[in-house]
Amino acid sequence: MAKRVLNVGLIGGGRGAFIVNPHQKAIHMDGTRRVVCGALHEDPGVAMEEAGKWPYPIKGYPSYDEMIADQAGKPAGQRVDYVVIVTPNFVHFDPALKCIKAGIPVFCEKPLTITAKQAEALEAAVGKRKVPFGIAHTYLGHWSSWAARWIIRSGKLGAVRWADAYYLQGWLATRLETVGQMQASWRTNPKMAGASCCGGDIGSHAYMQLRFVTGLEVTSVRGIVETFLKGRQLDDHFTTYCELSNGGRALVRASQICIGHKNDLGLEVNCERGSLVWRQEEAEGFIVRLPGEPDRQYWRGELKGKDSFLGDLPDWVGAEPTIPSGHLEAFHDAYRRLHKSFEEDVRLYNDGRPFACDGSRYANVHDGVMHMRFIEAAVKSSKAGARPVKLKLS
Numbered sequence: 001m002a003k004r005v006l007n008v009g010l011i012g013g014g015r016g017a018f019i020v021n022p023h024q025k026a027i028h029m030d031g032t033r034r035v036v037c038g039a040l041h042e043d044p045g046v047a048m049e050e051a052g053k054w055p056y057p058i059k060g061y062p063s064y065d066e067m068i069a070d071q072a073g074k075p076a077g078q079r080v081d082y083v084v085i086v087t088p089n090f091v092h093f094d095p096a097l098k099c100i101k102a103g104i105p106v107f108c109e110k111p112l113t114i115t116a117k118q119a120e121a122l123e124a125a126v127g128k129r130k131v132p133f134g135i136a137h138t139y140l141g142h143w144s145s146w147a148a149r150w151i152i153r154s155g156k157l158g159a160v161r162w163a164d165a166y167y168l169q170g171w172l173a174t175r176l177e178t179v180g181q182m183q184a185s186w187r188t189n190p191k192m193a194g195a196s197c198c199g200g201d202i203g204s205h206a207y208m209q210l211r212f213v214t215g216l217e218v219t220s221v222r223g224i225v226e227t228f229l230k231g232r233q234l235d236d237h238f239t240t241y242c243e244l245s246n247g248g249r250a251l252v253r254a255s256q257i258c259i260g261h262k263n264d265l266g267l268e269v270n271c272e273r274g275s276l277v278w279r280q281e282e283a284e285g286f287i288v289r290l291p292g293e294p295d296r297q298y299w300r301g302e303l304k305g306k307d308s309f310l311g312d313l314p315d316w317v318g319a320e321p322t323i324p325s326g327h328l329e330a331f332h333d334a335y336r337r338l339h340k341s342f343e344e345d346v347r348l349y350n351d352g353r354p355f356a357c358d359g360s361r362y363a364n365v366h367d368g369v370m371h372m373r374f375i376e377a378a379v380k381s382s383k384a385g386a387r388p389v390k391l392k393l394s
Contacts, residue, residue, distance in 0.1 A: 006343060007036045009071060009080040011064045011095045012087030014040030014050030016182055019109060020086045023136070026335035027084070033343055037071070037080065039064040042091070064095045072102040082107055082132070082346050088186045089193050089200065093118040096133075100125045105132040105346050107339070110204050111375070112368025114194030119372040123365045132345040132355055134338070135363040137208045139265055141334030141341075142283040143300045143320055146361075148267075148276055149213045150314065151288070158272025160214050163250040165206040168264040172197075172236050172256035175229055188234050195379045196225060197234035202265070203254035204371050208363060209267045210250060213278070217245040217370070217393055218252070222386045223378030228257050240378050243388075252374075284328060301325030338362045 008027050013020030027033045037059040040050040044062030051060020061067035071079045082105035085092055093113045099106045100122065112135055113119045126133045139145060151157065176184035186192040187201055194200050211217065220243040225235045236257050242250045255261075265280035277287040285299040288309065296309060302325045303310065303317050320337075323329065341361035348355035357364050370391070377389040 003032060003347070004077065005031070006033045006081040006346060007079065008033055009067060009083045010035060010038035010040060010058075011067070011083055011085045012040065012091065013038060014046060017086060018183070022138075022332050022335045023084055023086060023339075025332050026339050029332070029336040030340055030343075033339060037061065037067060039067045065098070068095070068098050068102050068104065072104060076350065080104060081350065082342070084136075085109060089114050090191065093122065096122055097125055100129050100131055100133070103129060103131055105342075105349060107134045107136060107342050108368075109136050110208075110363070110368070111194065111200050111371055112365070113372060114192075114200075116369065116372040116376050119365075119369040123369050126365045132342065132349050132357050133365040134342045134345075134357070135365070135368045136335070136338060137205060137212075137363040137367070138331065138334050138338070139205055139209060139280050139283070140212050140361075140363060141337035142280070143329065143337070144278060144283050144286050145209070145212065146320070147298070147300075147303070147317060148269075148278050148286050149215075150317075151276060151310070152213050152269055152271070153215045156309065156311075157269075157274040157276060157288070159246060160216060160244065160248045160269055160271050162248060162270040163210055163214060163244075164266075164268045165210040165250060165252045166264070166266055167202040167206045167254045168258045168261035169202060169256045170259040170261045172229070173259045175232060177232070188232055188236075190233055193234060194375070195234075196238065196375050197232075198236050198254050198256050199225065199238035199240075199375050199378060201254075202256065203238045203240075203252065203375070205265055206254055206267075207252050207371055207374055208367060209265065209278075210252060211367070211370070212359075212363075213267060213276075214244070214269060216248065218242040218250070218374055218391055219245050219393065220388045220390045221252075221374065221377045221381055222388050223381035224386055225379050225382035238378070240374075240381075245393075283330075283334075284325070299325050300329065 039061040041047040048060045085108040177188045187197050222241040224239045226237040227235050238254045240252045267278045269276045275289040288296040345355040373391050381389040
């Protein structure tokens with residue numbers, strides 16, 4: 001029997017918010033989820049206007065308070081099965097908490113909140129209400145991220161000694177916030193973005209890629225958080241030297257002033273018996289480097305069993321790709337894989353069955369807490385002359 005299509009609600013996404021577009025496309029890609037309603041803007045009039053202009057019919061709400069209250073009162077199967085929050089950072093905490101308390105699963109854009117205290121409050125609420133909660137760290141959704149995670153965590157290259165996780169952009173090399181560019185305006189405003197622009201915005205992806213692939217925590221950080229453009233309120237260049245939970249070391253770094261770089265997210269993991277290299281802009285595969293051998297390039301859809309390095313592969317390696325190798329997956333496909341994985345947990349929740357929500361397929365609420373602690377530790381370290389600051393792990 002065909003599964004009931006899940007109903008999805010949106011909070012945010014109106015008036016030129018770009019991130020809602022990949023989300024709504026990814027939601028519909030499998031045919032098992034659909035957007036049915038939204039509170040698309042903080043201004044009630046604009047929210048209803050934007051809902052009326054949506055590409056397909058949805059129910060509009062003047063505010064997320066009204067949407068949550070109305071949807072929570074509907075019978076199972078008619079109300080939203082989960083809500084996607086695509087607002088600026090400072091409007092993540094309140095709607096997320098209200099959804100959790102109403103028993104509505106949440107898939108929230110990153111970073112989780114603007115302070116660690118807020119993030120910890122959400123984690124406590126999730127633990128109490130036992131509701132699925134995911135965070136949209138897009139690049140974890142690439143097949144190659146999952147495969148890299150399996151290789152590193154299986155110990156095929158030995159223990160991690162050193163890692164370099166980075167995300168380089170150039171779009172903030174001028175003060176776009178002074179000419180009304182919406183994305184720049186709120187990201188460089190500490191009241192809207194939090195303690196860090198560059199670290200909170202794209203450094204979050206470098207940090208999460210490191211944790212997701214290696215399974216290691218950053219236990220201590222030395223931070224240099226810099227603002228190169230005079231007059232800018234928050235950082236545009238973010239560098240950290242990190243101690244890892246296994247005794248290894250790592251760089252987690254990001255910059256938004258590197259002219260020519262677009263979305264250059266990468267991770268190199270150097271282990272006892274070899275290295276792995278992954279790049280978001282070439283996310284169809286990854287490279288493994290072994291001593292005394294040519295580089296091994298592995299492609300999505302081309303990993304075969306009995307490889308002399310990989311050995312026997314888990315079943316999902318061959319089952320997960322949806323199109324043949326050589327036809328490129330991309331940004332939207334990564335989002336689709338995250339939504340598909342979250343859908344599985346939401347369906348279990350709806351049926352009253354146990355669900356994992358363990359961070360193995362998409363970032364969970366604890367991942368969001370750790371990121372906020374990392375950002376605050378890096379900023380604190382930077383203000384103290386790059387002295388090491390330990391992170392709270394539990």
